[in-house]
Amino acid sequence: MKTFMSIIKFDYLQRTRSYSFLITLCISLAVAYTFVPEPNSSYSTIRISDYVGYYNAAWFGYVTAIMTSVFLSLVGFYLVNSGIKTDQVTKIGQITSATPASNFKYLFSKVFSNFLVLSTIVFIVFVMSILLFFLYNDGFPFELSQFIIPYVLIPIPAMFFIAVLAVVCEVLFKKYSVIQNISFFFLFSAMVFSTSPTENQFVLDPFGTKIVIHQMEESVKDILQVDEQTSLSIGYVLGNVEKPKKFEFNGMSFPISFLLSRIAWMLLSTILIIVISPFFHRFNTKDRLKIIGTTPKLFHKREVKEIVLSNLHKSEIDYGIFSLVKTELVLLFRKGKRWLWIINLIGMVLLAIIPIEIAYPLILPVLWFLQVHRLSEISSKEIYHNVHYFAFSSHKPLGRLLTSQLIAGITMILFLASPLLIRSIILKDFSSVGFIIMGSAFIVLLASALGILTKGKKLFEILFFIITYANINKIPLADYFGGLAHSSDYIVSLIIGTIALGIIGFLTRRYQLRK
Amino acid sequence: MTLEIQNISKKYNRNKYGLKDFSITIEKGILGLLGPNGAGKSTLLKMIATVSKPTKGVIILNKNNIVKDANYMRKQLGFLPQDFGVYPNLNAFEFLEYIAAMKGIGGSNLKSKIEQLLDGLNLLDAARKPIGSYSGGMKQRVGIAQALLNDPKIVIFDEPTVGLDPEERVRFRNLISDLAQDCIVILSSHIVSDIDTIADQVAVMKNGSLLSYGNQEKLIKHVDQKVFSIIINKEQLGGFKNNQIVVSTSRKEGMLDVRYISETPVEHSIPQQANLEDAYLFLTKRN
Incomplete structure (x- = not known):
């Protein structure tokens, strides 16, 4: 006892x-x-x-x-x-x-x-x-x-x-x-x-x-x-x-x-x-899989090599962020089990085929919510995975790394919404297209800002759940992606809110880096 | 190339310092940082690596204050932290590409350079497997590889030999010696044998302060003619430890052969040749 x-x-x-x-x-x-x-x-x-x-x-x-x-x-x-x-x-x-x-x-x-x-x-x-x-x-x-x-x-x-x-x-x-x-x-x-x-x-x-x-x-x-x-x-x-x-x-x-x-x-x-x-697994989980069983040669190598510094290729400077965005996307797509992407694909098919009145206000927020585990650590995974020493001592971590994370997050969210975006473009409903893009930026920036602020993912997960629950119940105040009709004041408020989230995330990360 | 650390302090609260008025000038070669746990080694290294900022003082690299201009240091830094993680869903190749992108390294040679590094660290066979499936030693080697991606001029290794087997340790020492031809290499450890064979200069730290700094001969002078051995029985050891700095004990025909440091040796003691470990223990334990 x-x-x-x-x-x-x-x-x-x-x-x-x-x-x-x-x-x-x-x-x-x-x-x-x-x-x-x-x-x-x-x-x-x-x-x-x-x-x-x-x-x-x-x-x-x-x-x-x-x-x-x-x-x-x-x-x-x-x-x-x-x-x-x-x-x-x-x-x-x-x-x-x-x-x-x-x-x-x-x-x-x-x-x-x-x-x-x-x-x-x-x-x-x-x-x-x-x-x-x-x-x-x-x-x-x-x-x-x-x-x-x-x-x-x-x-x-x-x-x-x-x-x-x-x-x-x-x-x-x-x-x-x-x-x-x-x-x-x-x-x-x-x-x-x-x-x-x-x-x-x-x-x-x-x-x-x-x-x-x-x-x-x-x-x-x-x-x-x-x-x-x-x-x-x-x-x-x-x-x-x-x-x-x-x-x-x-x-x-x-x-x-x-x-x-x-x-x-x-x-x-x-x-x-x-x-x-x-x-209960009693923590007997597969932390290290395959490698011991399938590649014993790693531990019995005949030829042991060493790094010869003089033979190494000289590194070239490249301050572009394409490679960072690419890897951030890989990290987002590989997060979680692969077969769970079947659910995402089903969601995307639903966005493409069911009436837009249901697809837009109901399927889209649920499909985006299913990415909660990906988005929630978009800007806090360095700390969660203990990679922050590398990340924060890299070249311009604020302008390059954080920007890449946001671009990757928005790209993934828009990819999931792509069937709906294409339908809206075909219907020449450009306000919906704009709203969906704005919504993707809002939710990714919210995830990023809360992740940076709390150095964790719980708060965003809880908030995203509440927002999605409110979306399904068609509560106008929670509609960040334009599933319901809104006044221009609301749209302006959403844009201001999105920008504010970006600024909060950026300034907080800058403060953390300086500290 | 000169790295000057001038009067830096790291203050956590009113009475707690991670580092206090620490000054040192480091030239090309290998600096070994020795100190017990909590001495402030990692705090110092994080500040040099621009991960953390000093509360007071400046760090100057080639006349550039890196506390203000962190990117100047970052462009030429290779840093292996004591306790680092990886993204388990990436393989070693992808992870190194990612770190290279963070460091602002690219170009057509990048892929072959990563291959060279992985090959040199005997990781090429596993390079396409998720790092989440790697052993501790393999992860440590990935950490070493990332530190070398950008042809660094300052290389910081914080407790680098953790998880490496004896053979890997030997190869790692060779690598460090090779690096030191052109770079400043700072190596921290609380294991003296990791340092004594390769370091040109040694700094001993305790409680956030520098106790001694210089080449090994200079440090060993602290204990010159102060190291002795004596045979005692088991029961005497407790009392003996209270009065002397005991370096080591070994069993000998039912008795104990005790190596110790003292200004005034006990009767029947035999003088011994002092080494770096004796100096380290003398400096860190005498107070």
Whole structure:
């Protein structure tokens, strides 16, 4: 038990002491601030028909708990789904695998560590929700239980489920991070959009949010005196010009079946870890393949040669960046397993053949999102692969190397979009062509800037996932590639934003090089 | 060709220095940097390689301040860091082409030059295989090859023999001697035997400061007539170590033959010929 606690403790400390975790906490705080809109704001987060609750303690507690459960389940997976991989990269895993710790013990410690990381964010949001209550207080009394009960019952078990899911995906899909991303994307969408019309089915909701929303809908139906379905919106709905009407929500008493289901989700998750434990690779991965088996002659050479400096060809100066761009492209294309390019090719075929109204706003962002593992390390791979001593002591690393990385990234993204670009050119839809090019520059510059800023890839991965999720839900604010109609102001803002990202990335890298 | 390092310091926080008021002038030939772990060797080498900047002081190469004009150094630098990585999906040939492009090297001869380097380092057979499948020693040889791509005039090797087998070490020493005919070669290690056979000059560092600098004879003078050996039993060793700088111990007929450094030898001690390792241990352990 002591070793188990030690693994959890040090793993947790290692993760939470990182710069990216600090940034994630700051973003979580900023997002939590928007969970309950300021009384005069023009957006809503949870709204049933034209109704929102009175700003009492229950509304703050339950709404922020629901939003935390959904939002953090969405991004939390990406935040914690590399715990085992990190151990592999840092070689800690090899040391751990040589200890008596069982697979289950190791995996379960990872689950707990994931859970602690996510719970830390939940706690921060919990504190923020109380602050928000006092900030927007309408004269209602403060009731701590209206905050504690929903947080304990809704996001905390959900976070445990996500912590388990992250470990399960890492064990089952090993190095295939792109499959992890896609699988979770679909699983999450299925879980969020599945309906639970009866009380019995609320127990099947891992996020634990639907029972509360159902209760809120029932309260509004009572006011409206109708039986039919009310229109419910969860998430950020912009442009609410009319002020919402208010209804009273005083929390709810959860049925015993729901309470048991929350415990059952956690127990079932634990059982899942027991089931997958035998499949864990225990860091016995193929770090060095083929070469020992296939080329023994390397180790038994008869003729041993030496470098004769005087015989070496003289080097010639060439400050062009073509070779750099070429190799950056090779690195991008070779990243990940080759067969995964089949998915990209299918996406490109879809872009070429299905109606442009679907291909442009839906297929293109998903196809680009599938490159998340390539883009996320576009300007941070030197550090990730420990090649930065070569890169940063090279000739003009800022102007040549960074530029090459950006050109290569944009080229790859545009290559993937090429069927759509060709169709748009044939249709003489040059605004779409311009928008797609702008979108490719935006997403590559975003990846580069965030990679340089954080020296890692997590933040971009999480953000790109949220943006793509918003793209699929056709939220205009997240449309960076012109899939929806926009005003000229929006286009100008996007251009300015793209330029700003380029400047931020450039200046930060320059600062890092000078330091 | 002269490399002048003038009063450089690297300050990490109010009380912590990686390097403090360090000055040295390096001429053509091989400079061996010796020092225990944490002495500041890598910090110094990173600053010379323009990867890191000093908090204070200047580094002058042929009258050019490379702290301000890093590209002047980079054009003629070959740098093998202590702990470097590779892109595992590239093969050795592609990786070297990539590094060459970063260094601003190209032209029609590049491919044949890479082949020559890989051949000379016995990597040609594996040159088309992903570097991710290479052993530690093979990766180290790729690192050596990249340092030589641009006909460097300043070559920095930080702990270069890590991962090389004894035969490769010998070949590497020959290569360094060859390089030193026209270049400044700076070689760091905490293993004295890596340095003593080839270095023209040796600098001993500790805690970010220069303890001593000069040719091997000059350094050895620090311990001239101070190295002795004595036969003691096992139980005496603990107490002996508390009072003397012990260089080595070896078993001899159930007793211990102890080589040590001292101003005032213990009774029955036998004087020994001093060497660079004695000088290094004396300089780094006396305080």
